[in-house]
Amino acid sequence: xxxxxxxxxxxxxxxxxxxxxxxxxxxxxxxxxxxxxxxxxxxxxxxxxxxxxxxxxxxxxxxxxxxxxxxxxxxxxxxxxxxxxxxxxxxxxxxxxxxxxxxxxxxxxxxxxxxxxxxxxxxxxxxxxxxxxxxxxxxxxxxxxxxxxxxxxxxxxxxxxxxxxxxxxxxxxxxxx
Numbered sequence: 619x620x621x622x623x624x625x626x627x628x629x630x631x632x633x634x635x636x637x638x639x640x641x642x643x644x645x646x647x648x649x650x651x652x653x654x655x656x657x658x659x660x661x662x663x664x665x666x667x668x669x670x671x672x673x674x675x676x677x678x679x680x681x682x683x684x685x686x687x688x689x690x691x692x693x694x695x696x697x698x699x700x701x702x703x704x705x706x707x708x709x710x711x712x713x714x715x716x717x718x719x720x721x722x723x724x725x726x727x728x729x730x731x732x733x734x735x736x737x738x739x740x741x742x743x744x745x746x747x748x749x750x751x752x753x754x755x756x757x758x759x760x761x762x763x764x765x766x767x768x769x770x771x772x773x774x775x776x777x778x779x780x781x782x783x784x785x786x787x788x789x790x791x792x793x794x795x
Contacts, residue, residue: 622693663727
């Protein structure tokens with residue numbers, strides 16, 4: 619069991635951002651922004667919600683979920699979203715209150731995207747990450763943008779892999795201590 623002390627969730631969030639492709643998601647944001655008339659803040663919220671949802675679902679993998687308490691998972695997710703917003707330079711925020719307001723909006727979207735993990739109607743289908751990407755494209759009004767769909771899906775898959783690798787290494791290190 620990984621026991622988190624004060625400040626550990628922020629440390630984990632920072633490491634996840636560094637190891638899981640934050641810069642890739644922001645590059646994706648730039649490419650989407652060029653082809654969309656959606657405000658930058660909305661694009662940023664949607665992409666960060668997609669990324670945070672991916673993190674939440676990765677932590678629900680059995681091998682991670684049994685080692686990290688649900689409250690700690692929530693803290694890691696909250697810190698991941700807040701730290702990502704602090705590090706990005708696409709949308710300027712005037713103060714901490716505005717940053718926290720964006721965090722709440724993003725976490726609300728994460729909750730909406732989690733519905734795709736609860737839907738067992740299509741067990742042989744492409745999976746929940748694919749449907750999350752489709753939902754993001756629908757909200758952008760760009761469902762038929764197949765290159766963007768493929769890029770976002772690939773990003774989610776690679777990010778999931780980075781999250782898994784990170785947690786497996788972290789848990790292995792914690793077990794060795």
